[in-house]
Amino acid sequence: MAGRGGFARGRPADTHREFVMVTEETLFDGEFLKKLEYLHIVSKRAFAGQYRAERRxxxxxxxxxxxxxxxxxxxxxxxxxxxxxxxxxxxxxxxxxxxxxDLPTYLFVDCSRSMADGHPTKLTYACQVAAALCYIGLAHLDRVTLTPYTDHLGRELASQRGKGQIFKVFKFLGQLASGGTTNAKESFERFCRSKRPRGVAVVVSDFLDPHGFEDGLNMLRFSHHDIFAIHVVSQADADPELRGDLQLVDAETGSTHDIAATPSLLGAYKKVYAEFCDELERFCARYQLGYVRTQTEVPFEDVILQVFRQNRFLT
Amino acid sequence: MTFLALTATQVAWLCGLTLAAVIALFFLKLRHPRVAVASLLLWERVLVDNQHRSLLERLRRLLSLLLAITIALLIALALGRPEAGAITGEPREVVIVVDTSITMAAATADGQTRSDHAREAALRLVGDAGGADRFLVADTSGHVATAMTADRTQIEAALDRMTPTAARPTFPQLDLTDREVIVISDGVARLALPRTARALSVFEPADNVAIADFEVVTGGDGGGSEVRLVVANHSTDAKEVEIAIDLDAGSDADSRVTEVVTVAGRDAVARTIAIEGSPSGAILARVAADGDALAVDDEAVDYLPPPRGLRVALVSSGNDFLETLLALDARVDLTVVPPDRYGGDEAVDLYVFDEFAPLVQPSQPALLFRPPGRAWLAGSDAVAPLRASETGVTDWDEAHPILEFVSMRDVQIVGARHLEFATDAATRVVATAGGTPLVVARSATPRWVSVNFALDDSDFAMRPSFPMFMQNVLTWFAGEARPLRRSVGTIEVALADATVATIDGADVPARSRLGATLFEAPTPGLYVASSGAAGAYVAVNLPAGLSDVNGVTQTGRDRVELPPGRWLSSELWTYLLALALALAALEWWTYHRRITV
Structure with missing residues (x-):
């Protein structure tokens, strides 16, 4: 069942599986962690918390x-x-x-097969970003819920509080694997039905959803979550280095298409991709959703410490 | 359109199969390299947009297919070597015969030779012809230089190899059926041209003086030697000709005799130049005149053997012809011996027996006139004499040394002994129509020659040939190496497995055939043939009359031109291949610019 693949080790065989090696040692050094502790996830609205914490x-x-x-x-x-x-x-x-x-913080990580693209893969990058955001939330005693999704919701890491839980986060992220197709609407609809407290919903994805990204984000928006869309872009997505006669294989669906990769065709693709990114950004702007676009080639520390702050996602 | 390499059916099959193969390969779904992308979502948008952009893009694959088919069909057609009369003209087969007679070596006013002009004319003919036209090139020395070919390079190489030779020109033996024949000549050589041949003349008037005949003889007036030569002036104007006789051409000694004569235009002058002393060896004659266009006929050579005295015993009851002739020969010390006084022990070098033959063969060579039958002659006189009607001379061996320059034609013989000789012991040199020997020679030592008729019974003694015959016999008996006088060309020497060299010692390739030796002598000169102890000098000169550079015998002044191909000068297949190559390059260029994909 390719459509139900992904998320964790030990699932049925998936030839496209890629495991995310996210560990404390490989990701964060002490100095970086200190910097993270000074950061807060910014919520435009105040949400009702469950425990005393540092959030108004x-x-x-x-x-x-x-x-x-x-x-x-x-x-x-x-x-x-x-x-x-x-x-x-x-x-x-x-x-x-x-x-x-405390601030309910929901981190949604796209684990579809399309996230296995790029160097590092978009999934790896997304997990790194998610791990950093988790740490920031945990450090400020927010309740952080980590939820992978493809065309359905994966097994989530239930609400965690306190920095000491970061190792659970690492372990959880380390077990995520890419696979399956993307259906954000289906996934977020199930999430919203579960009557979770409203909070900050961070979606880390490439948003290459065959069903469109709008429906998925709208589901969260209609549930009155404060939404941040972190758009992970790889160089292979934005500017593919293709040449000659090729058969393109959709990483998620396996469908194929023969093309002759001409400069004009590649130019047209880049134009379409840019339009897609602009479309997503305009959508977020229209509904006052936070939007950050980041390339996998950009070191994620820079993204956390600079890009997110510039976009007022973190302070 | 016709095809030279394949039949039309084969070409049709080839084109059909090629077409099918190209189409099959084109539509064969070759698996392209698979590349995984994150999503085809955006690619599909691009491809949908691109597919409908323009009519040209929809026709791209069709254009590529058309190019591939065109290239393949062009190559297939080229393999068949097509000919299209409308494009290249009707293909013709042309035989070009280039005159390589010696007069073609005559210089022309522009510093070239007639042969050079002939070569240029041939190349011009070939160059102006259509691409499908084929040519066979031959010369008048009997040499066919090429097969029928359209290869211009081969034709040019063959023309380059052709040089004028002094051999007698002949029209080559060729199959001329349905072939155009063009003879490029100066018109001097007498060629038996086929009726359909067209002649292209390269004639240009030229001045030329030549040695038409040359001979050095001994025993002339006063007993010395003399040079007899004929100087011909083939020019239209009179020429002052300097004659130089080099009496010792084989050495460095300066022993020249020169003389200047004036020869009228188109005339010849015979000169006899007495030579003082006793010259021997190679003797070279040269003529020189202003504006001489042909050098090869300006020299002639002869050979004079070293003089040697001969003691001759004439055993005769009385024969004025023989006594007078032998007494006049300066090198002969004559002794006349009556037959009854013959003892066989005379101190002589050779005997001449007149109607007498000893019972025992003498130890010296012997010339016998009407001898009686003797055992050593392997003959018998028991046979009745021939009647006059039976003695007609029909056959004589001109190559035999005793008959050199001797004509037996119309010699009248009223009676002769009918002696039969064993064929293994003697050679029949002169015979009647019935095969009865009249003159028999034995080469084995001691030599003898038997003339089976008496001088009184014939007019042989009164003919000019008789002194020459006697000279030849005495020389042959003496073993002197009298030169063979031959014309340039293939020379045959009656020596088995002989080696041949020029007088300068340079080896000349020779081959043996039927006990004789053959070699090529393309230019005048003195050659030496040696086979063991035997040898012969061969004086090779230009045949008289070959060097009349102005003696045009054929009109040969036509301006022959082959109509060129209508558009193309090369074969059609070369253009087809070039077009295929150009289209392949275009396909490659457009492919890499994604115009045809």
Whole structure:
């Protein structure tokens, strides 16, 4: 079942399987981790958290940041009465503080066969980016959920909190393998049906979805998640080095097409690919979705520390 | 259109198979290299756009197929060597005969020779002809230089090899059926041209003086030697000719005799030049005149054997012819012996027996006139004398040394002994029509020659040939190497397995045939043939009359031109291959620019 392949070792044989070697040793050195700890995933909106954490939540609570006053009601804690206001106004007003909770963060990693393309592969690159984002979230006590998908949702790494969980993340990512076709709509629809708390949804993918990228992103958008689209692009996608008479094989579906790779044809392809990227970017801009395009040839540290910050995905 | 290499049916099959093979190969789905891409999603968009871009792009594959078919068919047609009369003209087979007689070596006003002009004319004919025309090139020495061919390079090489020779020119023996015949000549040589032949003349008037005849003889007036030569002036104007006789051409000694004569135009002068002393060896004559266009006929050579005295005993009852002739010969010391006084022990070098023969063969050579039958002669006189009607001379061996320059034609013999000789012991030199020997010679030592008729019974003694005959017999008996006088060409010497060299010692290739030796003497000169102890000098000169450079015998002034091919000068297959090559290059060029894919 090629369409159900991917995600992890031990699944049925898949000739296109590629395993992602994501480990702490190979990815992150200590200095990089320190830099990551200073970063925060930016959410345009405040979401209700489950645990106390460092994120400003919508509800008022016992945080340090003053939020508002309200009239005292019987049973309120006298310690929160604003006596200075009582002196001036002779009204019992209660000081309200912002509640700091964790941020639900959902990381969706595209594990379809098309992600096996590039040097390094787009999947490897996506896993590296996901690992870094996970670490950032975990370091700030956010609840991070890592979910691979192809044409369905894969087994997810359930909500993790705290930096100590990063090794689980590494292990999880290290077991991901590419395979199967892409159907983001189907995958995200199932995700949304599961009534998850709203939060930041980060989709790391090449968005080469035969069914179109719009439907998948719309599913998350309609569920009121704060969406970031991280578009992983390989050089082979953007500027394929093809020459002569070839039979192109679709990595996901296995369908073929004979072409004569002429300069004009390659030029036309590059033009179409650029239009595709612009289309995705315009879509994200129209619906205020975060969009970051990154090439696999760009070191992912640069992407994390510079590109994401420039795009206000991280601060 | 016709085909030279294949039949039309074969060409049709070849083209059909080629067409089928090309189409099959073209549509055969060759598996292209497979390249995995992330998704065909975007590629399909590109390909859908591209496929409908223009009519030309939809016709690209068809264009490529058409090119491939055209190239293959051109090659297939070229293999058949096609001919199209409308394009290359009707193919012709032309025989070009180039005159290589000696007068073609005459210089022309432009510094070249008639032979050079003939070569240029032949090349012009070939060059102007159609590409499918084929040529056979031959010369008048009997040599066919090429087979019928369209290969211009081969024809040119054959023409380059042709040089004028002094051999008598003859028209080559060729199959001329349905072939055009063009003879390129100066018109001097007498060639038996076929009726259909057309002559292309390269004649140009020229001045030429030549030695028409040359001979050195001994025993002339006063007993010395003399040179007899004929100087011919083939020019139209009178020429002052310097004659130089080199009496010792084989050495460096300066012993020249010169003389200047004036020869009128188209005339000849005979000169006899007495030579003082006793010259011997090679004697060379040269003539020189202003504006002489032909050098090969300006020299002639002869050989004079060293003089030697001969003691001759004439055993006769009285014969004025013999006594007078022998007494006049300066080198003969004559003794006349009556037959009854013959003892066989006379101190002589040779005997001449007149109607007498000793019972025992003498130890010296002997010339016998009407001898009686003797055992050593292997003959008998028991046979009755021949009647006059039976003695007609019909056959004589001109090559025998005793008959050199001797004509037996019309010699009248009224009676002769009918002696039969054993054929293994003697050679029949002169015979009657019935085969009865009249003169018999024995080469084995001691030699003898038997003349079976008496001088009184014939007019032989009164003929000019008789002194020459006697000279030849005495020389033959004496073993002197009298030169053989021959004309240039193939020379035959009656010596088995002889080696031949020029007088300068250069070897001349020779071959043996039937006990004789043959060699080629293309130019005048003195040659020496040696076989063991025997040898012969051969004085080779130009035949008289060959060098009349202005003696045009044939009109030969036509301007012969072959109509050139209508458009193309080479064979059609070369253009087909060139076109196929050009199309292949075009296909390669357009393929790499993705015009035809």
């Amino acid at each position: 939540a919508r509800k008022r609570g016992s945080g340090l940041e003053f939020a508002d006053h309200r009239a005292y009601a019987a049973g309120d804690d006298f310690r929160r009465v604003d006596w200075r206001a009582y002196q001036r106004l002779e009204k019992l007003l209660l000081r309200l503080f912002e509640e700091e909770e």
